Amino acid sequence: MIADEVADYIKQGESLTVEFKSDRAGFSDDKLAEAVTCLANGKGGTLLVGVEDDGTITGARPRHGDTTDPLRLQATISNKTVPPVVTEVKLIEISDKVVLAISVPQSDFVTGTARGLYVRRALGGDGRPGCVPFLAHEMLAERIQRSETDYALIAEPQATMDDLDPHEFERMRRLAGLTTSSVLSTLDDVELGRALNVIDGKDDALIVRRGALLLFGHPTSIQRFIPTHETAFQVTDNTSVRQNIFAHDPLLKSAETLYDQLQRYNDEEEIDIGLTRVAVPRMSPIAVREIIANALVHRDYTLMGPLAVRLNSDELVVENPGGFPHGVTLDNLLTSSRPRSRTLSEAFFRSGLVERVGRGVNRVYESTLRTGRTVPDYTRSDSFNVRVSLPTGSADLAVVKFIVEHDERSGRPFSLPELQIVHALLDGPRIRLGELARITQMSETATRSTLTRMVESGVVELRGNGRARQYTLTAATYRKLSSKAGYVRVQDFEPMQQEQMVLTYVRAHGSISRREAAELCAVTSESAKALLQEMRKRGVLNLVGERRGARYVIPDTGRAQ
Template sequence: MKLLFDHNSWTPRSRNIRIVFERSRTQDNMYPIYEIDDTQAANIMATQENYLNDVKAKEIKPAKLSDTISAFANAAGGDVYIGISEDKTTNTRNWLGFNEPEHANDFFHTLFQAHPFGNHVKFEFLRNKSHPGLVLHITVKKVKEIVKSSSGEIFVRVNAGKQKIDTPEKIKRLELDKGIITFENEWVEVSLPRIENSLSILNFLINVIPTGEPLTYLNNQELIKEGHARVCGVLLFCDEPAVFLPKRSSIKIARYKTKDDDIGREFLDGNPVTVEGDAYNLVYNAVSETKKIIEGIKRLGEEGLESVEYPEEALHEVITNAVLHRDYSIVADVQIRVFDNRIEVESPGRLPGHVTTANILNTQSARNPALVRLINKFPNPPNKDLGEGLDTAFRVMETLRLKPPIIAEKDASVLVIIRHEALGSPEELVMQYMETHTEITNSLAREITGIKSENSMKNVFIRLKSRNMLEPIPERKGSASAWRKPINLEQSNTNSDE
C-alpha cells in the first residue's frame, strides 16, 4: 500500500500527518509506504540516538534488533529506523534502505517469533526520491507486560543504549516500574491496634455500607494478619504511617524565591514543611499548606502587586495523583516545590504499565489499585471522579486561560509543573497590560510574560514597534528605558472620537 502525505515537517515522535489519500495497493506488502521529502529524510538521518530514538543499518542482525525492541518496550517506547548507515571515520550517515519491502522479512519473522501478537510494535516504510531504498520505521509502544528478545533475554533502554535485566532483583524492579506487581500488597510489621483503633478507620467506616467493626472489615479486605498489615492498609488506616513507612508516606513542601530552573539552597525560603498522616488527610493537608505558601507570593497585575492564585482544583488533582499513583517501593517522599512562577510536584516512580506522557490523559493504569479503590470510599474522597485526575487539572487551567501543566518522566520519578503563565503570546499579554497603563518597561514585561531573557523581551518590543503598536519613549534611556503606545496613533484615535 502506498500512501502519499502532505506534511511540512516529519520528525521522530511527531505523528500528526495529513493524508492526501492518493493510494495504490500492492498485494505483496502488508505495511504502508510513506513518501517523504528531502527535508524530512535529512531529519531522520540526523536523528539523535537517545532514550526514545535509535537508527540502525539494514545489515543489523534480527536477533540484535530484537534486543533493542525489548529495551524500548520495557522503558518508555520509542522509534527505530532501519536502513540508516553510519560512517564512523567521517561521522556521517547515509540513507541505504531495503530494495524491496520483502527484504526486511527476517526482521518481521524474528520479532513475531518472540512475541506472536506483536502488540508493542508498528511497522511502516519510508521512501525518498533522492535516496536509495526503503527505510523501515518501527514504532515501539510501552506495554505493561515484560517484552523479551528473541533469545529470551530482557533489556531496558538507558540513554542511547540498553541494559540487560539479568538478576531476580532487577526483574522485580522492572515489574514494579511497569506496574506488574505493586508494593502496596507487601506486608509491614505493625502493632494492629495502631490501625484497628485509628481515627482513620473510624472516619472511613462511617461511609461504608454495611457498617461493620474495624477488625472485621480489615480482615475481610485482607489488609491485616497477625502482627502485620499491608502497605495499603498502613497508608490508609494508620494515623501515623511514617512510623512504619519512613520516607515513603510524607510530603515535603519547599518555597524557592526564584523563577530559575537551576536552583540551590540560596533560593530556599525558610525550612521545608513536612506533611504527614494517612493518605486521605495527607492530600487535603498538603493542598492547604501549599495554598498558604502561595498566598505569600506577589505578582504584577492590573492593580500593581497582587497575590498569586493557582486554581485549587488543579492543585488538588495533581497532589492526589502524586499520592495515589506513586511507587511506594522507592524510599522517597513526594516533593512539592513552590517557585515565583510555577509549582512542581514530583512523585517517586516512573509511569506504570503502558502509560506515557503522551497518552496519560487518555488512558488508565493504576499502580496501586487497592489504594485508589478504598480511598474513594471515604467521605468526600480526594479522587471523586475516578479516571479524571490530571485531565481535570488540564481543563481547569484552560478555563482560567493559564498554560496547561507540563508532565515529564525522569529516571525514577514523574514531575508535574503547574505554571502561572497566561495562555497567550507575549505580544498579546503586553498589549493587554497597555490597555490600562501608559508605559511598560522590559522588566515589567518579563514579569507579565514569564520571559526570562532581557534580549528576548526586547525582540517582542521590536516586533510590536514594526506593527506600529508600541514605540520607545525617546527621553527614557538606559536602565530607565520604557515603551508606550505611539503618540500619533493616540492622537488619531482621539480626533476620530471627536
C-alpha cells in the same frame, strides 16, 4: 518510510530511537528479535539492518532465498518476542545497497525475547546509545510505570499487623463514613484491609501488602519498608523560609495534613454579586485537595525523593517523583487517565478524598479557572518528575462575577471546555477552531459543538467563513467582563488591519481576488467585497477583469507611493 527519510536517519547517526546493525557477518533472527525488544522497551524507533555503526551502508543479506519477504520477517519478529511486537518492515535501496528498515512501536508492556532475554535502549557508560541489560529492579519500576504491576499489591513478607497504626484504620473509617462507601466504616481493621485489597491470607497467616503500609503504616515502619516515601512542605517569603516540614506519615494522614497546612495560608478576596457576597480564595480548595491526592497516589514509589509542596507569593508548586504514567502526556492530560496504582486510587476514592477516579486533573483546571486565574501549569514536568504550578496572585474578579452570573442566569454551570474557551479568548481575541480544540484537548467536532452552544447563548460570536472562521467574545461578554474597550479594539481596528493585510498581499502577489481577501482577513465573502470596493472607491486599488476573473491591483500611482 522512504529512502530519503532513511538516508537522513543514517546521516544523523544512532540515537535512543535509531539503531544501526551490520549484516556483513550475518545478523540472525534471534539477534534481530533482541534489537527489536531493546527499542520496544525504550521509546520505540527505527532499526536499520545493513548499516555499520559509523553510518557506512553495507547492505542487508537476503533472508528468504534470493530476497527478503517483509511480511514473513514481520511474522518472525512477532513469534520471537514476548509479548509479540508488531513491526513494519520495508526494503529500502540506497546507493545500490538494500537496507532493512524496521519500524518498532513503543510497547505497552515490558517485552523480552522468546529465549527470555530482556534489554532496553539507553545511554551506555561511554555516553553513546546502545542496548543494556534490563535489570530486575528497573523492570519492576518500568512495569509499574506502564501500569502492568501495582506497587501497592506487592506483598511485604516481613511486615505484620503490628506495623500498621490502628488510628489510621480509624481515620479511614471516619472518612468513609462521610461518603457513599459508608459500609467500610463498619469493618474491623483486617476486614477493612481486605476490602481495600491490601491485606490478604488467613487470620493466622496474614499477608501485609505495601499498600497497607502506605495507607495505615506507622512512620517508623514506612521508613523501614518503603524508605522512598516522604513528604516535604515549605513556605517561603521572598528568600526567607517560613516553614519547612518533612514527614513519613501514611497517605491519608499526609493528604489531610498537607491540605490543612495550605488552608492556613489560603486568604480570600470578597466580591458582591447582586445581594450575595462571594468569597474568592487564593487557592481553590478543590484544586489543592485534588493535586495533593494525585501526587500521593500517582508518584513512583520505586524512586527516592520527597513529594514536595512549595508555596510562595506567586504560586503553589507540587512536585512528585516519577513522570506521567505511560500513555499520559501534556497533550492528553485532560482526556487520559492511567493511575500508576489503581489500588491506592480506589482507596482515596472510597475515603472521599477524591470525588471521581480519573477526573482529578479536570477538577483542578475547572476550579482554578472559576477563581479567575490562569490554568494550572504542568509544562515543567519531565520523565523524572511531575510538577504542577497553581497561580496564587490576585484573581480577575470580573471573570469570577461573569462566571457566577452566567451559571445563575442559565441554570447550567459553564463546563470545563467553556471555561477554557472564555479564558483563551480573553488572552487572544480571535482564535480558530483547531487551536481551541488543542486548548480543550477535545476533537474538533466536540469543540465545534461546545462553541455552537456558546454562540447560541451569546457568549461567543463567529467571524469569517470556511477555513478562515475565527471565534471571539461578544460585545455583551466584554461588557460583563468590564472590558468594553476590548471589543472595540477587536472590531474597530479590523478595517485598518484588513486594509493593510490586503495591500501587503497585493504587493507580494500582484493582485487579489474577493475569495482570497475573504480568506486572508477571516471575513465573509460579502464583507470582503465591501472592503475591496471601499478601497477601490478611494483609489487605493483598481479592478481588472470581470466576474470570476475579477482581481484587484494597486494603481501605478499607488504603487509608486
